[in-house]
Amino acid sequence: MELKDWVKAARKRRGWTLAELGEFMGRSKSNVGMWESGTHQPSYAQILSIAAVTGFPLPHEVQLDAQGEVIWTGASHCRDGDVSVTGSAVVILDKYFFKPESPTTAGALRGIHLPNAYAVRMDTGTLAPIVKRDDFLVLRQLGELPPSFGDFCVVSTTDGQVRFAEFVNLQEESWTFANGHAGGPQQTFNVWSASIQQLDIVLATVSKALWRPSEEQKSSNA
Numbered sequence: 001m002e003l004k005d006w007v008k009a010a011r012k013r014r015g016w017t018l019a020e021l022g023e024f025m026g027r028s029k030s031n032v033g034m035w036e037s038g039t040h041q042p043s044y045a046q047i048l049s050i051a052a053v054t055g056f057p058l059p060h061e062v063q064l065d066a067q068g069e070v071i072w073t074g075a076s077h078c079r080d081g082d083v084s085v086t087g088s089a090v091v092i093l094d095k096y097f098f099k100p101e102s103p104t105t106a107g108a109l110r111g112i113h114l115p116n117a118y119a120v121r122m123d124t125g126t127l128a129p130i131v132k133r134d135d136f137l138v139l140r141q142l143g144e145l146p147p148s149f150g151d152f153c154v155v156s157t158t159d160g161q162v163r164f165a166e167f168v169n170l171q172e173e174s175w176t177f178a179n180g181h182a183g184g185p186q187q188t189f190n191v192w193s194a195s196i197q198q199l200d201i202v203l204a205t206v207s208k209a210l211w212r213p214s215e216e217q218k219s220s221n222a
Contacts, residue, residue: 001062003047004038010056011036024053026131026152026205043148049204052114052138082108083138085211088121094179096154096164099123107213109136109206116140117203121211131205138204146170152202153177157195165189 001009011021011032018036019029025046034040042050051058085107087100098120105121112119117140124133131137139154147153147167155177156162165177166186174190 001059001064002038003041003059004036006056006059006062007032007035007042007050009062010050010054013056014054016054021050021054024204024206025049026135026202043151044145045148045151045201045203048114049138052112052117053204053206082110082212083112083114083117083119084108085119085121085136088123089137090123091164094163094165096162098162107211109138109210110212112138112204112206112210114138114140114203119206134208136206136208136211137202138206139200139202142199142201146175147199147201154200154202155191155196156198157191158197159195 011018014021016024017029018032022029022032025032027046031040035042047058050056056062085101085105087098087102088105089096089098091097109119117138119136119138121136122131122133142153149167149169151167153165153167154162155165155175163177165179168176168178168188170176173194174192175196176188176190178186178188
C-alpha cells in the first residue's frame, strides 16, 4: 500500500475531510492534499500522528485483499488509549515556557495511544496557525533517530534555554533549526549537539474536544 493511499484510507476511516485531518495534525488542508496526491510525503513523526488520531494501523501493518480493500490487522498500538496532560505551555517568539499540571489542565486526551507520549495544553503565544490557544501538543522525547525535516520540536539546552523550533538538518556536530513562531521571516539557528540536554518532538496537535478532565477537575466544575 503506497503511503499516499494509506493517508487517504486513514482519513476516510474517521470520515474526516482533508481540512479536518489537517486540523488534528496542525497542518493545512492543502498540506494533507499533497500527502494524498503523493506530491509530498509525511515525516515519520507525522505518520505516527496520523495513526494515533485516526486509530489506523501503520503502513507496514496494513494488508490488502484481492480487491484492494484494507484487511484489519488489530495492531495493538492502534487501540483507543489516553495520553496524560502534564501541564500547559506558552511560546513567546521561539521561547517555550512550561507550567506543571494545574487543576485547569489535569486530565488526558482520549483515544490517543502513543507509547511514552505526553500532552501539553497551549495557553497562548505566537504559534498561530500552527496551533491555536487551548489546543494540545502531543510530544515524546526523541530517541536515537533525529527528527525529519519540518518536524516541530521543543529543544532544551545546557544554558537553560528552551525553544520551540522547526528542525532543518543535522550536521556532524550541530543541529540547524528554524524559529517555530508564525509571522515575519523565519530565521535559522544552530545548536551544538553537545549542548542539547533534551529534545522532544511534536507528534500531533489535538483540539480541546479530545480532552477528558480528571475526576478531580470534574468535581471542581460541578
